[in-house]
Amino acid sequence: MLRDVASRGPVLAVVAHPDDESFGLGAVLAALAASGTDVRVLCLTRGEASTIGAGVDLVEMRRAELASAARRLGVGGVELRDFPDAGLHEVDPALLDAAVLDTLGSASTLVVFESGGVTGHPDHRAATAAAFRVAAAEALHVLEWGVGPAVADALNDEFGTGFGALDGDGVIDVEVDRGVQLEAIACHESQATDNPVVARRLELSGPVDRVRLHTPNR
Numbered sequence: 001m002l003r004d005v006a007s008r009g010p011v012l013a014v015v016a017h018p019d020d021e022s023f024g025l026g027a028v029l030a031a032l033a034a035s036g037t038d039v040r041v042l043c044l045t046r047g048e049a050s051t052i053g054a055g056v057d058l059v060e061m062r063r064a065e066l067a068s069a070a071r072r073l074g075v076g077g078v079e080l081r082d083f084p085d086a087g088l089h090e091v092d093p094a095l096l097d098a099a100v101l102d103t104l105g106s107a108s109t110l111v112v113f114e115s116g117g118v119t120g121h122p123d124h125r126a127a128t129a130a131a132f133r134v135a136a137a138e139a140l141h142v143l144e145w146g147v148g149p150a151v152a153d154a155l156n157d158e159f160g161t162g163f164g165a166l167d168g169d170g171v172i173d174v175e176v177d178r179g180v181q182l183e184a185i186a187c188h189e190s191q192a193t194d195n196p197v198v199a200r201r202l203e204l205s206g207p208v209d210r211v212r213l214h215t216p217n218r
């Protein structure tokens with residue numbers, strides 16, 4: 001299925017934070033890049049609201065971490081915007097759509113966190129909503145990534161998190177290789193050390209990622 005996405009043409013991942021491309025989409029993006037397609041990332045915020053790693057020049061550090069993680073994943077280009085971290089959902093949607101459109105190039109598929117934002121973060125939901133609006137207007141495919149109900153329930157039980165599941169019609173569990181993803185995660189040094197939720201999610205998911213492909217209506 002990922003091979004079909006890759007064969008359709010270039011792919012643009014639309015995410016809210018530096019590390020979403022690795023912590024979340026890493027295995028999917030690595031698989032797409034390994035299939036030979038051009039994969040790029042649009043990251044809408046610089047991650048400046050993170051309390052992990054605060055006290056250093058967080059913006060510059062996270063920019064560099066994103067660049068090296070993207071290289072590790074095989075991503076050919078990163079566009080980093082400076083919409084407000086933790087405030088993305090309050091930005092005029094038209095501005096977010098314009099950022100996606102500006103970065104689109106010849107992409108035929110957008111890769112996103114599922115519509116509920118996976119962790120429930122409102123920034124994640126805002127980034128995905130912008131991608132879906134542009135995809136509808138431009139007749140693009142959208143590949144949603146998320147976790148299944150068993151993984152979401154286990155994480156919420158263990159950590160008190162607000163994970164929502166990607167479930168229902170059209171979901172597919174694809175086998176993935178976590179090796180490259182783990183290396184990309186490690187590039188995010190300011191965020192990766194002592195991140196028990198990410199580690200546990202990957203453990204619970206095993207070698208399987210859950211996705212759903214939306215095809216355009218025309």
Ligand SMILES: [Zn+2]
Pocket residue numbers: 016017019020121124
């Ligand atoms: Zn995030």
